[in-house]
Each structure stands twice: as structure tokens, then as C-alpha cells.
Amino acid sequence: MTAHEDTTAIVDLLRSHGADELPHAGGRTLLDHLLETHALVRRWRQPEWLQQAALIHSVYGTDAYQRRLIPPSARREVAAVAGDRAERLAYLFCVMPRGPLLAGTHRWARGLPPRPGNTEKPFDPPTRDELDTLVLLHMANLAEQTRAPDGSPARWLSRLGELAELLDDAEGLIPPPFLARLASFSSADESLAGRAYREAVGRGDDPHARASRFALAASVCSVIAEPCVWLAYISRANGEPVVSRAWAAQARYRLAELGTAWDKRLGFQEWNAIIGALERPPDEGPS
Numbered sequence: 001m002t003a004h005e006d007t008t009a010i011v012d013l014l015r016s017h018g019a020d021e022l023p024h025a026g027g028r029t030l031l032d033h034l035l036e037t038h039a040l041v042r043r044w045r046q047p048e049w050l051q052q053a054a055l056i057h058s059v060y061g062t063d064a065y066q067r068r069l070i071p072p073s074a075r076r077e078v079a080a081v082a083g084d085r086a087e088r089l090a091y092l093f094c095v096m097p098r099g100p101l102l103a104g105t106h107r108w109a110r111g112l113p114p115r116p117g118n119t120e121k122p123f124d125p126p127t128r129d130e131l132d133t134l135v136l137l138h139m140a141n142l143a144e145q146t147r148a149p150d151g152s153p154a155r156w157l158s159r160l161g162e163l164a165e166l167l168d169d170a171e172g173l174i175p176p177p178f179l180a181r182l183a184s185f186s187s188a189d190e191s192l193a194g195r196a197y198r199e200a201v202g203r204g205d206d207p208h209a210r211a212s213r214f215a216l217a218a219s220v221c222s223v224i225a226e227p228c229v230w231l232a233y234i235s236r237a238n239g240e241p242v243v244s245r246a247w248a249a250q251a252r253y254r255l256a257e258l259g260t261a262w263d264k265r266l267g268f269q270e271w272n273a274i275i276g277a278l279e280r281p282p283d284e285g286p287s
Contacts, residue, residue, distance in 0.1 A: 006048075006052060006081075006082070006083070007038070007051075007052070007055065009081045010052060010055050010056060010081050010082050011031075011035070011055070013077075013078070013081050013082075014030075014031055014034060014055075014056070014059070014069070015031065017059075017069050017070050018069065019031035019034065019059075019069055022067060022069060024145075025145050026145065026147060026151070026264075030058070030067075030069060033058075033144065033145055034054075034055050034056065034057070034058070034059075035055070036144050036260070036267075036268075037054045037055070037057060037140055037141055037144045037145075038051055038052075038054045038055040039259075039268070040054070040140050040143060040144050040259045040260050041053075041054040041137075041140050043256070043259030043260075043268075044140065044176040044259050045174075045176070046136070046173070049083055049085045049086050050086070050089070050133065050136075050137070050173075052082045052083055052086035053082070053085075053086040053087075053089040053090050053093075053133075053137065054137060054140060055082070055086075056078060056082050056086065056087065056090045057089070057090050057093045057137055057141065058090075058093065058094070058141075059078065059090060060072050060090065060091060060093075060094035060095075061094055062093065062094055062098070063097060063098055063099075072091065072094070075087060075091060078090070088130075089130065089133060089134065089137065092126050092130060092134055093134060093137060093138075095123075096126065096131075096134060098138060101131065101134060101135065101138070102135065102138060102163060102166075104166055128172075129170075129171065129172030129173070132166075132167055132170040132171075132172055132173060133172065133173055135163060135166050135167060136167065136173060136175060138163070139160055139163050139164070142156050142159065142160065142163075143156060143160060143258075143259070143260050144260055147264040150265065151263070151264045151265035152198065152263055152264070152265055153194050153197060153198075153224075153226075153262050153263050153264075154194075155187065155190050155191070155194070157182060157185060157190055157221065157223065157224075157262075158182070158185055158186055158187045158189065158190045160179065160182055161179065161182030161183060161184075161185050164179040164180075164182060164183070165183075167179075176257065176259070177257065178223045178254075178257040178258055181222050181223055182223065185221065189220050189221065190221065192216075192220050193216075193217045193220040193221040193224065194217075196213045196214070196216040196217040196220070196227075197213070197214065197217040197226065197227055197263070199213045200212075200213035200214040200217065200227070200230065201230075207234065207238075210230075210234065211231060211234050214227040214230045214231050214234070215227070215231060218231065218250075222254075223254055223257065223258050224254060224258070224262040225250075225251040225252070225254040225255035225258065225261075225262065225271060225275075226251075226261070226262055226263045226271065228247045228248070228250045228251035228254060229247075229248070229251045229271060229274055229275060229278070231247040232244045232245070232246075232247035232248040232251060232275070232278040233274075233278060235247060236278060236282060241281065241282060244278060245278075245279060247278075248275050248278040248279045249279070251271075251275050251278075252272075252275045252279070255268070255271055255272060255275065
């Protein structure tokens with residue numbers, strides 16, 4: 001069975017249990033969240049089994065999302081479709097307390113008790129590689145869903161940078177490269193980038209001030225694509241096609257590396273389509 005066929009079979013299983021009807025954050029369904037987390041982990045170039053784990057990562061419920069789509073008693077059914085390794089990671093995502101895990105105690109967390117009432121007996125403790133991979137899966141989960149109520153940017157990038165430090169000596173996985181650029185990115189930096197971006201979006205009356213604020217956001221945070229998209233658009237409107245294409249190229253690079261939208265009022269594919277339009281010569285119509 002190909003990876004595409006595996007994914008289709010998993011999605012069919014999720015639909016059969018009502019994932020496309022179960023509410024999730026941001027006015028979406030649980031299936032929407034699972035599909036986008038899967039896509040994000042794929043864009044981070046993680047192995048197929050981890051992509052499959054992302055597609056089912058919260059089906060047993062978590063300490064933050066306690067509605068179970070599938071009971072743990074049906075683990076064999078899930079493993080038959082997703083594979084044993086992916087299913088086990090999804091199960092560990094459910095039972096391992098995220099507080100101690102993400103506080104850095106995962107280096108010795110094998111001895112920590114799982115969440116009460118959520119484990120089968122006997123419980124097989126996770127390996128160090130599995131705990132590292134759980135951290136990365138939590139990072140993808142955070143990146144995919146964190147947004148302001150209206151979908152605009154919320155704070156999560158500085159937290160991703162903090163969590164990335166936990167994986168500095170990970171041996172069983174390769175974290176996405178953009179995380180290195182968040183190593184010194186602070187919460188204050190994130191606040192500044194977000195504030196500059198919001199001010200720029202609202203400054204339609206002053207093109208110069210708008211471009212200046214977008215440029216500030218782009219320079220403060222070197223992994224976000226959206227300020228670069230706006231700068232490409234402004235340069236194009238000002239009759240500067242070379243500058244516009246340069247900003248569009250930077251936007252494409254950043255979006256591809258981050259793997260998800262920062263300003264989630266538009267989705268990844270929508271921002272990608274806008275970048276594609278900005279990369280075409282002004283006199284060339286839609287393709």
C-alpha cells in the first residue's frame with residue numbers, strides 16, 4: 001500500500017468515527033486539524049510513519065482536548081490502518097502528561113506515571129527517541145492550531161524555539177531547519193513582530209508607513225512569510241517588479257520552511273497561491 005493509500009484509509013477511519021463532525025478550535029472540525037497537522041509534518045520532511053501519527057495524534061483524547069474520537073480499546077483497529085509505530089505514538093500523545101514532557105523532564109520521563117485512567121496494563125514506557133518525537137509532534141500541534149480568535153497571528157513561535165532546545169541532542173529525528181533561526185527569538189521579539197504586522201495591515205492610508213512596518217516585522221522574525229508577501233504586493237503596485245519578485249521569493253522560502261501560515265486568516269495553500277501570482281510578470285494573466 002502506498003503512502004497516499006495509507007492516508008486515505010486513515011481518513012476513512014476518522015470519518016467513520018465522526019471526526020468531520022467533532023468541533024475543534026478555531027471553528028473547525030477535528031478532521032480539519034488532523035489533516036493540517038499531517039500536512040505540516042510532511043512539509044517538515046519527517047518520515048512517513050510520523051506523518052501518519054500526526055494524522056491520528058489526538059484521536060484518543062489528550063489532557064488539553066479530552067473528547068475521545070476513538071476509545072483506547074480500539075487501538076488494534078487504528079494500528080491496522082495507521083501502522084503500529086504511528087499508532088503507538090498517538091497513544092503516547094494521549095497518555096503522557098504534556099506539562100512534564102514539555103518542561104524538559106522528558107530526558108528522564110520514562111519513570112513518570114502516565115495520565116491516570118488512560119493506560120492499558122501493563123504499560124510499556126516510552127523510549128528516549130519516542131519522547132523526543134512526542135516533543136516534535138507537540139510542536140507541530142501547537143504550530144498548526146495557534147491563532148487569535150479572528151485567525152490573525154498569535155504567540156507561538158518563541159515557544160517553538162524554547163521547545164526546540166529540548167531536541168538539541170536528539171538522535172532519532174531531524175528537526176526542521178527553521179528552528180535554528182528561532183534559537184534567540186524571544187517573546188518580546190514576537191510581540192514586536194506581531195504588533196508591527198497588525199499596524200501595517202491597518203495602515204491602508206499611508207503606504208510608506210505600511211511598508212516600513214511590514215519590513216520591521218519581516219526583519220524581527222526571519223521565519224514568517226506574510227510580511228514578505230505584503231511587501232511583494234506593495235513593490236509590485238509601486239512599479240518595482242524586481243523588488244517585488246525578490247520579496248515573493250523570500251516569502252516562498254519562508255512559507256515552505258515554516259510549513260504553516262502565521263497569519264491564519266488564510267491557509268497555507270492560499271498564501272502559496274498569492275505568492276505564485278506575485279512571482280508572475282505583471283503583464284501575465286493567471287495561469
